[in-house]
Amino acid sequence: MTTNKKVNEINKLDVTMWQPQKIEEFRSTFLSWYDLEKRTLPWRENNNPYRIWVSEIMLQQTRVDTVIPYYLNFMKLFPKISDLAAADEDVLLKAWEGLGYYSRVRNLQKAAIQIVSEFDGEMPQNPTDIASLKGIGPYTTGAISSMAFQLPIPAVDGNVMRVVSRLFEISEDIAKPASRKIFEAVMTEIIDPHKPGDFNQAMMDLGSSICTPTTPTCNLCPINQFCAAFESGKMLEYPVKSKKKKAKPVYYAGAIIQNESGEFLLEKRPSEGLLANMWTFPLLTEESLIKDIPLKIGTLNAAMPQEFEDGVLKNLSSEVKTSYSIEPIWLKKPFAEVIHLFSHLKWYIAIYYGKMSNEMLTELPENCLWVHPSDFSNYTFPGPQQKMWQKYLTKFDK
Known part of the structure; x- marks a missing residue:
């Protein structure tokens, strides 16, 4: 159910939200495509929250093809949360060597220790508890909640913001942290409540394969009939993103x-x-x-x-x-x-x-x-x- 807060976030923009029937048509069309075209990935073999969590952390700032061998080796070394919590740091860092952004794996272990001490070694199912874990922000909370526990919580990353900005021609600067609330509000409206995990993953797959930043293949897009930017021919004007500071x-x-x-x-x-x-x-x-x-x-x-x-x-x-x-x-x-x-x-x-x-x-x-x-x-x-x-x-x- 849409909260007043979410409605207010959407109303801040000149966005025409779809009617319920159109939302249902969109969900059906989108998930039918995903059922046929979804990528076969090792962390999608089941709904194990630990495996989903590790994969999502690895996938931050890193390509899927690069992550797969690291993921398989990591799960072999640390098959359970308790194994990760007890791991020697040198072994842990060596398993991550080459992936970069090493704070990710350090936070993984800190969160694993939290889970062992506060949640009896099991990933909590409450989104508030998930978000309390070290290194887990709104995106990863949404990913775990929806994929592992089928809770209708959006997982909004760059791919998702790009897809949504084109669907509704949203002109908010995606580089600004405050804009995330807008996209989360829209996603909360359109996410499928019965298959939220599949819906979030469909968004990710579409953004990485078809609705790409500079060369979107709109003629292959399964939801182009719903896309405002495609209809107006302004796909490359979205998303709006200001340049970040040079390193x-x-x-x-x-x-x-x-x-x-x-x-x-x-x-x-x-x-x-x-x-x-x-x-x-x-x-x-x-x-x-x-x-x-x-x-x-x-x-x-x-x-x-x-x-x-x-x-x-x-x-x-x-x-x-x-x-x-x-x-x-x-x-x-x-x-x-x-x-x-x-x-x-x-x-x-x-x-x-x-x-x-x-x-x-x-x-x-x-x-x-x-x-x-x-x-x-x-x-x-x-x-x-x-x-x-x-x-x-x-x-x-x-």
Whole structure:
């Protein structure tokens, strides 16, 4: 039943809501298409709320084809919520390695611990309780509630907002958090109360395969006869989305340091912050390397006069000696560059290579280790580290 609050949200816009008969026709048409065309995916094999939850978290910011092997391995390692709650963090991060946005898996485990301690190890069925779990927002609450427990609660993500904005020609900026309430209100009106899980998944499938951002195949769309934007020929004007801020550039020197035993220096990052508890080659801020040198930030990634390169290398040697008590012999110039984009930051890493004799090895800081490449599989590497290693292999492992 539509609440006054929902009605008010819809009335804020110049949106003509469909009559009940049209809504019924839409649901029937849409779900008939979904029954025939729905994708076969491992998390759709049953209505297990744990499997649905894990898949939805993995699918955030990640393509379906990428997620499938990770999902299958994850469920093999942690088949029950209690297994996830008790998992060793290093094993957990390794299972997630390559998916990125590692806060997702950390929050998964925190929520699993909540479920074990507060709900006897079973996913709660009340949407308010589901939403109380760490890392679960309105979208995931709607997905679990509708797919696992058949509650008529919408799961509104970017795909859904795009489909709905075209269906009703809604001009609200989908980049603004407040707009979500509008789309949730409309979805609450049109969602099928008898098959809400299928309805939400149909929306997702349609948005990812047919009602795409720039090249929608409207002639193949099963619900084009209901679509206001298709009727007016304005499909590409929807959704309205303002540009997000550019990621802030951050510049580093990455130090790949090898000893005579073929081992490489790895450093474990702090337990808090970006890439927490993961392993990387040493990363030094560019500011520390161009101190006392008349250069601007970003110049490590560009050609420099010889006297400046010598100054940077001198500072690099000094910083490595101070931080790690070692003195490698360096290549004079960075041999490659890595660019890695986070949601809010863009890392530029100029990669330097250094080698040292075993005679000069000293005791490392407690968060550092010499590790042979044959043992790299035992350590969780974030995206920048993986890219740096591939650059090294391309350059030197021939």
